[in-house]
Amino acid sequence: MSQAFDKLLDARGLNCPMPLVNARKEIGKLDLGQVLKVVATDRGSVADFQGWAKVAKNMELVAQETESAEGANLYVHYVKRTA
Amino acid sequence: MDASAEAKLVIDPARVQALEDKLRDLEKRLGNVEGQAPEDRVALVVFSGDLDRVLAAFVIATGAAAMGQQVSMFFTFWGLSVLKKDTQFSGKTLPQRMMALMAPGSSQQLPVSQMNFFGAGAKMLRSMMKAKNVNSLEEMISLARELGVRMIACEMSRDVMGIKESELVPGLECGGVASFLADSLKSRTSLFI
Numbered sequence: 001m002s003q004a005f006d007k008l009l010d011a012r013g014l015n016c017p018m019p020l021v022n023a024r025k026e027i028g029k030l031d032l033g034q035v036l037k038v039v040a041t042d043r044g045s046v047a048d049f050q051g052w053a054k055v056a057k058n059m060e061l062v063a064q065e066t067e068s069a070e071g072a073n074l075y076v077h078y079v080k081r082t083a
Numbered sequence: 084m085d086a087s088a089e090a091k092l093v094i095d096p097a098r099v100q101a102l103e104d105k106l107r108d109l110e111k112r113l114g115n116v117e118g119q120a121p122e123d124r125v126a127l128v129v130f131s132g133d134l135d136r137v138l139a140a141f142v143i144a145t146g147a148a149a150m151g152q153q154v155s156m157f158f159t160f161w162g163l164s165v166l167k168k169d170t171q172f173s174g175k176t177l178p179q180r181m182m183a184l185m186a187p188g189s190s191q192q193l194p195v196s197q198m199n200f201f202g203a204g205a206k207m208l209r210s211m212m213k214a215k216n217v218n219s220l221e222e223m224i225s226l227a228r229e230l231g232v233r234m235i236a237c238e239m240s241r242d243v244m245g246i247k248e249s250e251l252v253p254g255l256e257c258g259g260v261a262s263f264l265a266d267s268l269k270s271r272t273s274l275f276i
Contacts, residue, residue, distance in 0.1 A: 015217045017146035021226065024149035052150045055123070 003063045003078045005037035006030060012041045012074070019045040020052060023079060027059055030081045035062060038077040049077045058083040124153045124270040126263065131276055132161030132187060133196035134205050134220060140276045141223035147272075148230035155266045156227070157258070159237035162276075163244065165190045165224070166236060166251045179245025186244075190220050228254065235262060 009026050011019035019040040027036050038049070046064060053061035062078040125147040129140050144154045158166055164187040172180050187193050198204040209219065218226065227234070235256045241248075248257075256262075267273040 013216050015215060017142055017149060018218060021145055021149040021230070024151075024230075048146075056151050058151065 003037070003065075004035065005078060006034040007036050009036055009038045011038055011045070014040065015042055016044050016048065018042075020048050023049075023077070024052075027079055027081050032081055032083070034081055036079045036081070038079060040075045040077070041072060043073070043075065045075050045077065049079070053079075121271045122153070122269045123151060124155070124266060126267040126270040126273045127154070127156045128263065128273075128275045129156055129158045129162035129165065130160050131196070132164040132193055134193040134208060135195050135197075136276050137162070137165050137190070137193060138220055138223065140274075141220065141227055143274065144227050144232050145223060145230055148227065148232050152271075154227075154230075154232040155235060155263075155270075156232060157235045157237060157263045160240045160244070161186075163236060163241055163246055163251070164188075164193060165220075166234065166255060167246065168252045169250060171247055171250055174247075175245045182244055183246075190224065193220070 007026065007030060009023055011022055014022070019038060019042055023036060023038050026038075030036060038045075042048075046066075049061055049064065053059065058081065060080045060082050062080050064078070065076045067074040067076060125143070127140055127144060129137060131137060140156065144156055148154045167187070167189050170183050170186075170188040172183055175183060192202075193205060194202060195204045195208050212219065233256060234254075235258045236248075236251060238257045238259055241251075241257070
């Protein structure tokens with residue numbers, strides 16, 4: 001099942017903490033309830049987004065999935081703006 | 084209504100008063116506890132002027148800011164080198180001039196904490212980071228500013244080392260131990276790097 005989203009953020013090739021930082025910037029541009037899809041190659045981003053969701057008051061981590069593309073893993077995060 | 088039901092409705096003013104007092108006392112104590120609860124803050128002391136340590140400090144700072152924390156970084160002693168934009172010699176004492184000559188003139192010149200080999204190690208680390216597409220220290224610093232990270236230059240160590248305010252990048256706050264503690268006491272995390 002593929003998750004619906006309103007905006008896509010390409011964070012491929014970026015390292016810690018950039019996927020998080022860029023996602024934070026992008027989510028501020030969304031309307032309440034909209035979902036940002038973040039595609040990253042940084043494996044650490046999986047735990048980072050979970051950590052962010054634990055402390056953040058303005059977002060919710062809707063889903064995470066791992067895709068395989070051209071031999072490399074893509075880590076996909078769906079982040080919803082809640083406040 | 085029979086006698087026993089009527090008896091239950093009798094209100095003892097002394098007990099009501101005691102309960103009200105207790106409630107007031109609890110409200111006051113709750114207020115105190117709430118006042119002391121940590122806020123969404125992170126306070127970092129950047130004491131080191133080593134490229135690798137400073138990088139770690141900025142990764143934490145930008146990451147925390149992105150997670151919605153208010154971040155303060157206090158730069159003291161060797162950490163002040165990170166904030167230098169140029170080196171001046173006029174109006175300094177001899178030891179201060181020697182210090183200015185030997186200390187890094189900007190974030191670009193910071194050494195690494197291990198295997199520096201007169202700067203070769205730092206150059207190598209920078210190029211290895213670039214190869215892995217990790218942001219450079221200078222990019223991290225401007226990112227931190229963009230994310231609203233507060234940067235405070237320690238007044239005392241700046242004065243001791245003879246670093247003039249005009250040698251530092253603009254947009255810094257200056258402060259002492261109390262301004263760090265005021266933030267750190269309200270923070271969930273305080274680190275000394």
